[in-house]
Amino acid sequence: MSGPLSFELHRSSNPTKEHATGRCYVLVPVVKSRAASSAASPSARTSAARLEEVAGLARAIELDVIGQGLVPVTTVRPATFLGKGKVDEIAGLLRIDDVGLVIVDAPLSPVQQRNLEKAWSAKVLDRTGLILEIFGRRARTREGSLQVELAHLNYQKSRLVRSWTHLERQRGGFGFLGGPGESQIEADRRQIQERVIKIEKELEQVKRTRGLHRSARQRVPYPIVALVGYTNAGKSTLFNRLTQADVVAADMLFATLDPTLRAVELPHGLKIMLSDTVGFISELPTMLVAAFRATLEEVLEADVILHVRDVSHEDTEAQAGDVVAILDDLGIDPADHHRLLEVWNKIDAVSDEGRHELFERAARRAGDERVALVSAVTGEGVDALLAEIEQRLVAHRMVIRITVPAADGSGLNWLYRHGEILDRRELKNGAIDVLVRMPPERLDETKRRFDLPPDLSTSEEE
Template sequence: MTYENLSTPEGTSSGVVFIVHPQVTKGARAETRDHAQGRLQEATGLAEAINLTVVGSRMLNVKSIRANLFLGEGQVDDLKGEIKDLNASLVLMDAHISPIQQRNLEKAWNVKVIDRSELILEIFGERARTAEGRLQVELAALSHQRSRLVRAWTHLERQRGGFGFMGGPGESQIELDRRIIDDRIVKIKKELESVIRTRKLHRKARDRVPYPIVALVGYTNAGKSTLFNRMTHSEVLAKDMLFATLDPTMRRVDLPSGREIILSDTVGFISDLPTSLIAAFRATLEEVLEADLILHVRDISHPYTDQQAGDVMKILGDLGLKNVENSHLIEVLNKTDLLDPEDQKALVNASHRTEYPQKVVLSALTGEGILDLLQKIEDFFLNQEQEVEIHLKYEDGATLAWLYQNGAILNREEGEEGITLKVKLSPLIKARFEKQI
């Protein structure tokens, strides 16, 4: 059976899952109690996002990670009875575990065990809609699977899932060897190279259109798609669930002055996003790297919003955007409709202070604050503009019309040989104008 046949339609994943979040208390992977609780809550949301039934969860203190089990032997034995009593057919280890740890835990608990990476990949496998999205997820899944070929499946029961990480024996058992996986990886990479070339052509085509690109980024379920729909008056899928959007969407938006921009909605980020997935989605995430302005959308009502913001900025840094918060990024504090009125007022007052010049408070759901965001975007591009003096001949009417359409005319003088203009142009428009001239 080939790898691409392992996927199933949305909503077909099933199973009873028990979630274990190991809170590492020492070393480089150490985390606070609050962060661990947030991660456990998030893991529950991830499992429910793929229609798994969560029957129980445990957060365990781990002073040092065991090479063979990740957890301590006493902890593993203690969980065995609880997992059995709850009739769990699947255990989610909310961490990145090695193939050996995974196999040993399966033997100890006699159930299928998946880790955080595999669950996220499984969700992505079900949610990707475009051919490009499915190729990117499959590439990440195959890269992950390649290191986990030698595993004991015989005692496990089959469950359905988007890319086979939740699979067991029987007709859907993963029966791939490294040669088959490697051949498929090579084929996918070639197809994605074609996609990347097409994207570059699209970018060149957009270079001929004087519209700056504004990209929405943020933690998954922060409300990016709802904001996108509100700003563009479109109907992109926007649901209160993790990873509702995987495939990028672009629409044109009018700013208050009539100036136009292109708004791009992108995949949501999450803490400990698998590195293979970041690599596979690099072609898509390049839209963020190429953007003239980034809107970092935050769910300000979430109890761990600061941690989520930190995770997003880390991923942006990993992509190559260094010190982005000090340059071309506006922080959008969304979901204020879920806050108490006093908290809303305090947040708005704080955003108006001079130390928060790049923050906007709004509710994408109700529309409150959207005009403030549009004006903030407008101000950003106005502040980037440069004043230039241009001399045109009278017969060069097309260039004159283009300048009126894409710049701000400050002064116009007509002489014997032609027209002299003082114009404010954004760096993007100025570069395109100079290229055309």
């Protein structure tokens, strides 16, 4: 079917009523006017890339995308977002293809969503609703599930509008309260608020438990290295490559939702905790950034953050910009290049010419702005990445030479647990002479434990 929407229709050979619940249209409004543009909040990427992304999001929850297309919008309509002609045209297509779900990649107001559902006789999801649906299916841990439910309830509460006639029915008071009763919309809002309060209390308990686990890790202590990046950038595949783990890694948007931690030993013996996190996405709703802040605690506390980029994607620069913006919202300074390390992933999927250009660009990045080029699938560049992580972690560690008495076995063990032994020699009297690299926060404790002078000079190299 052709027309101004330029749909690519993928019809099932034998469509059935039973299958219709999973059939959907994906629409990306393309706002033309500058004034309307601010209402739609389009991302920096191309319209075609936005369409590909939202269709991928729909398929990530096993929806059958029957039609997808770009919808030109001259002026955003307060009642329906789209113009009346487009609304009527889409209504006809929905009837023809027996589609009961429409995903509109735009921030629809509750009134716009309700009016479109009425005009199309179909369920309508905006971008926030779609992402919430994906998060709901992906969450596995208790905290992840609670965070999703909290965000979903807050979203639902914002959808309770007077124009939804089924919520305007009055119902009488009950029990001893009596009174004139309350409207259905007020009752629904009250029930949602009660559930929100309960979830927030449960989350506080979960956070306390996570805090205890975090304190236990800090006593080890291993540096934390966190993987972040745009959804489907290959973080979980890289995580598996570095840890030899079997975290879910699929060519699917938001394949990972709950944070995963694994211990990894770097080339010279330094151990780290590697954390895989939920993928970021453009125009991530504010309520989701807030709801998943606890899930991203490992990122906030990380000593090194690996920003994994899919350099084979046509919109890799726009995706990188979205990730940096969210990190900035979380309070992580994008200019802290020592802490933030860009990992250019999927170089195996780039042409020979493209690879040459990437390596040339990387060669021009020096110092803390260096990047790591890898293929999480083939393993190319992974050893160099691990070496770079180690170099950044030890850059601010102090090197101290300590003589440990022969009888102080526990002291020697303490140095091995909290520092990095660079050299060890046994002296004639049985004492052990060690050259150890210590993190700055352990320096004072080290001096006290081994009775070292407070003004002991240290260096990063010896």
